[in-house]
Amino acid sequence: MTTPHTPAPAPAAAPTSDDLAALRRRYHAERERRVRPDGAAQYRATDAEFGYYAADPYAGETAEREPLRDTVDVAVVGGGFGGILAGARLRQQGVRRVRIVEQGGDFGGTWYWNRYPGIHCDIESHVYLPLLDETGYVPEWKYSPGEEIRQHAVRVARQFDLYADALFSTSVTSLSWAEETESWLVTTDRGDAFRATYVVTSTGTLSQPKLPGIPGIETFRGHTFHTSRWDYAYTGGTPEGGLTGLEGKRVGIVGTGATGIQVIPKVAEDAGHVYVFQRTPSTVDVRANRRTAPDDVGAGRDGWARDRRENYLRIVSGEPAEEDLVADRWTESAGLLEKLLPSFRRPADRVAFEAAYEVADAVKMDELRTRVERSVTDPETAERLKPWYRYGCKRPAFSDAYYPAFNRPNVTLVDTADTHGIERVTEDGVVVGDTAYPLDCLIFATGFSVGTSGILSGKLPVHGRDGTPLLASWGRQGPHTLHGFTSNGFPNLIMMGSLQNASSVNFTHILDEQAVHAAALVAAAEAKGAIVEPSRESEREWLAVMSDGAPDHEWFHAECTPGYYNAEGRGRPNAPRAFPHGAVAFHALLERWRAESLDVILQARSEPTD
Ligand code: NDP
Numbered sequence: 060m061t062t063p064h065t066p067a068p069a070p071a072a073a074p075t076s077d078d079l080a081a082l083r084r085r086y087h088a089e090r091e092r093r094v095r096p097d098g099a100a101q102y103r104a105t106d107a108e109f110g111y112y113a114a115d116p117y118a119g120e121t122a123e124r125e126p127l128r129d130t131v132d133v134a135v136v137g138g139g140f141g142g143i144l145a146g147a148r149l150r151q152q153g154v155r156r157v158r159i160v161e162q163g164g165d166f167g168g169t170w171y172w173n174r175y176p177g178i179h180c181d182i183e184s185h186v187y188l189p190l191l192d193e194t195g196y197v198p199e200w201k202y203s204p205g206e207e208i209r210q211h212a213v214r215v216a217r218q219f220d221l222y223a224d225a226l227f228s229t230s231v232t233s234l235s236w237a238e239e240t241e242s243w244l245v246t247t248d249r250g251d252a253f254r255a256t257y258v259v260t261s262t263g264t265l266s267q268p269k270l271p272g273i274p275g276i277e278t279f280r281g282h283t284f285h286t287s288r289w290d291y292a293y294t295g296g297t298p299e300g301g302l303t304g305l306e307g308k309r310v311g312i313v314g315t316g317a318t319g320i321q322v323i324p325k326v327a328e329d330a331g332h333v334y335v336f337q338r339t340p341s342t343v344d345v346r347a348n349r350r351t352a353p354d355d356v357g358a359g360r361d362g363w364a365r366d367r368r369e370n371y372l373r374i375v376s377g378e379p380a381e382e383d384l385v386a387d388r389w390t391e392s393a394g395l396l397e398k399l400l401p402s403f404r405r406p407a408d409r410v411a412f413e414a415a416y417e418v419a420d421a422v423k424m425d426e427l428r429t430r431v432e433r434s435v436t437d438p439e440t441a442e443r444l445k446p447w448y449r450y451g452c453k454r455p456a457f458s459d460a461y462y463p464a465f466n467r468p469n470v471t472l473v474d475t476a477d478t479h480g481i482e483r484v485t486e487d488g489v490v491v492g493d494t495a496y497p498l499d500c501l502i503f504a505t506g507f508s509v510g511t512s513g514i515l516s517g518k519l520p521v522h523g524r525d526g527t528p529l530l531a532s533w534g535r536q537g538p539h540t541l542h543g544f545t546s547n548g549f550p551n552l553i554m555m556g557s558l559q560n561a562s563s564v565n566f567t568h569i570l571d572e573q574a575v576h577a578a579a580l581v582a583a584a585e586a587k588g589a590i591v592e593p594s595r596e597s598e599r600e601w602l603a604v605m606s607d608g609a610p611d612h613e614w615f616h617a618e619c620t621p622g623y624y625n626a627e628g629r630g631r632p633n634a635p636r637a638f639p640h641g642a643v644a645f646h647a648l649l650e651r652w653r654a655e656s657l658d659v660i661l662q663a664r665s666e667p668t669d
Contacts, residue, residue, distance in 0.1 A: 072289075072420045082421055089447040090620045093339060094628040096480050102269040102508070103276075116288060117171065118164025120512050121228045123403040131224060133581060134245045134255035136519070139168015139243040140567050141261025141555045143212055144189055144574035147219040149259075150580035158160035158224040158255070159389040160231050160247060167218045169265045170209040175286040175318065175504075178205030178298050181346065181457045181619050182565050183385045187355045189567045190215050191364035197356070201387075202348045205298055209626070211288070231513075234258055241552065241590065241664055255307040259577050261555040261570070269508050271313065275484040281529040282500045287507070293500070298397060302329040309334070309497060311489055314504030315341055319353065322504055323470075324460035331609070333470045336489065339453065339620055340446045340478045342427050344388040346457040357384075368568050375564055388457055388565065395450040396424055396564075417574035420449050422570045434462035439497060441465075443474045452619035506623070514554060523549035541593035541601050541650065545660065550592040551584070553577045559605060560639040561645035566621045572646045579653050580660065589661035597659060607638040 072083070095101055115121075132154050135142045138161030146157050163171040179186050184198035188211050191197065196214060198207065216222055226247065235244045242254045270276065270284045278287050284290045290296070295304035302325070310330040312323055315337045327333050357363045366384075373380040374390045385388050387563075395416075428445040435441035444462065446453070475481055475491050483490040488498040513519035514529065515538075521529040532548050533539060540546050543560035544553050555573045563569050584591045621628030637647045 065385070073418055073426075079395050079421060081416060082424075085186075086448050086618065086620075089476075090618065090628070093479070093621050095621070097272075098621075098627040098629055099623075101272050101480075102505075103507075104267065104269065114288075115164055115228065116290065116292070117174070118228050119629055124249070127226070127253045128251075130242065130254040130256075132255070132585075133259060134158045134231075134243065134253070135159040135259045135261065135512070136234075136245075137161065137261040137263055138163065138166045138216075138225065138227070138264075139171075139261065139263050139264075140189060140212060141168070141570040141574070142166075142259070143147045143215050143219075143221060143262070144567075144571050145259045145261060145555065146221040147190060147193075147215055148571075148574040148578035149581060150219045150221075152578045154578070154581060156224060157221065158253070160226045160228065162228070162230045162231050162246070164227050165213065166221070166225075167209040167212040167285075168263055170212060172266075172287045172319075174205060174209075174291075175289045175322050176294075176296065176298050176300055176302060177321040177460075179203065179321060179348070179518055181317065182389065183559050184208075185351070185358075185364060185386060186368040186385060186565055187567055189571045191358075192362055194218055196419070196599050197353045197358040199350055200348060201351050202346060210631070218550075220514070230443070231519060232643060233520045233522070234260075234414055234552070235526070236524060236552075238524065238665075241550070251437075252421070256588045257551040257553065257581050259555060259581075260519075260552045262519065262574075264557055264566070265507040265545075266513075266514075267508040269505060270503055271479050271480060271505055271532065273484050278486050279484050279488075279498075279501055280486045281488070281498055284502060286314075286322055286502065289506040296329070300328055301326050302326060305330040305500070308330040308499040309488075311336060311496060311501045312504055313501070314506065315339070316504065317454055317505035318506065320456050320458045320461040322502070324464040327464045327467050327470045327503065331469065334473050334498070335465075335470065335491070336473050336475050336481055337443070339448075339622070340444050341453060341456040342424070342446045342450060343430070343458050343461050344392070344455050344461050345430075347387070347531055348459075368565065371565060372563055372568055373643055376643050378641065378643050389455070392423060392450065392455065395420055396455075423450050424448075431462060435465050437465070438470050443472055446621040449618075452624065453622050454624070457602040508574055514627070515558070517622045521549065521552065524554070539595075539598040539602065541597045541660065542576070542652075544573070544580070545591060545593045547593055547595050547598055549588045553580055553591065557637075559601070559637065561640075561642040563642045569642060572642075572649065576649050576653070579657070583657050584661055587658075587661055588664060590660050590664055591660055593660050605638055625654055 063365065092534055093548055107320050125641050133149055135145050135157060138159045142159050143166055143204045146159055165171055179202050181202055183201055184203035194214055196211060230246055230248045232248050233246045237244055240254065242256050243258045244252060246252050268287045282293050294302040296302035305326065306329060308331050311328055311335045312319060312326065320341055320343055323335055336476050353359060370380055370384045374383055375393045383455055431444045435444060472476055473491055478491055481489050481491055489496045514521060517530055523529060527548055529549060538558055543558045554575060555570060580591050619625050
């Protein structure tokens, strides 16, 4: 069954110009009371001071092993979906020795670390889970629980024989190009120093948890952890619930983003009392999770999953589509996400476009605020849960359990917007305004340093030709790459992630297209006995392509409530960061380039000396 796609919700009752002016004033005032002078510097890393970050609660005892000194064809840094997909696509190209190095005790990446109660993916499973056509797996639910997704990662890794050479509980500490062997030396924190002809990096965008730099945070004497390191030894239970360890306990939860809204209803089922410390309310739309029979999604037909995710990508990228196969609130509201997307489709009459856009946005946000009123019985709590900003200022969230949780007698919403978040943490609990909240347990659902990969943060040093560090080679002008994957001076290094390419809310799809590309580069270099390295000229050309029609994000994000989308309220620079024509066009461009121009990136190897 399919639903025709309409790009933006049709206004039910169009707001008047006075309504819109009042909304603009309200949004501005709400933004102003949230912007902090310290911006992104308000956060701190979850370092060893907090103990729980260093430990891997799922790995058990790390078995001793001898450090490796051997040589593989490809080293893949990171065993999340990016690394697994790279491995799978390399196998399809016939590459034999692929070694994935992963910090966690198994494959899965973000789905390995995040196992908090209530964890689900809010992107439809039939488009989110990669390689469904290849594995024959059909998810049972429209939105899969986290464990099903983690197990799918394991399924793919098994099917493509990625366990044989993998290293778990191991972090890569450096990558250095050795001219004499024309290979990379890969060192790890387990003493390995092995060689790889190629390196593919996929170190994740949600891999570095962050904590708020609340004064006194380290003094809390109760139990505390970050949602990405859920402590079931303390809470009892499983991601499905049954958190018997929280019975009778006073539990504080900081953060009401996509994670917080999944966790809070589950914790509320078992805790003595839950205090939800909210700074900015999320937009929480209908999720309507349900079981799906294979026939509902067309499973069984050749390429059904590929077609479905292509259709989804078109819609969430603002491309025309004849039908909407997924038909959920992401696709229904996709027209309103256009502000996060490039401006390539913006019509010539920009004023009329912006006006229509503002009306559609106001209607949607009104619908979401009305949803709060209808779901939450206490009017004061409902008022505080209403989001006052334009759709897409924050990552949209979806839940049917979140608002009803506030009707329970054991759940209290504490609004911290006026004090820029929690003011102080003490030995006994949390202080907001004049009120102290004594707590037994304080849980941080405060997210991640989004987009900060090991390479971009410098945590993973990379040295290319002549020992030049990658970040130094990029210098003040910032990264220079071809298509975001490869950089001059760093032969046979292929970077996956969100650098200078095109992205989408369905990030596993993006990663799969990147994996196909990475594997094709390796296969072509192997076939020709060549090295993968772009010229400076091709990098300059790519930068020019990215600048041509680059999105005008600045004004939109400058008016948005603070968050990681807009550098905590500072706005987003208009510097070219991504391919301006969106993910659908980017994938087509890559496919064309592979068919017609791939040879330009292949350089001759040095003559072997004997
Ligand atoms: P977010 O960064 O989205 O949310 C962090 C939360 O912590 C915000 O509510 C933030 O408030 C709050 N916070 C931070 N500092 C303070 C403070 N000092 N006092 C009070 N509150 C504070 O993290 P999430 O883990 O929720 O989500 C991160 C990303 O992970 C998502 O954007 C999404 O991409 C992904 N995700 C995807 C899911 C899926 O189903 N596909 C599920 C879960 C996560 P404020 O908004 O005011 O800054």
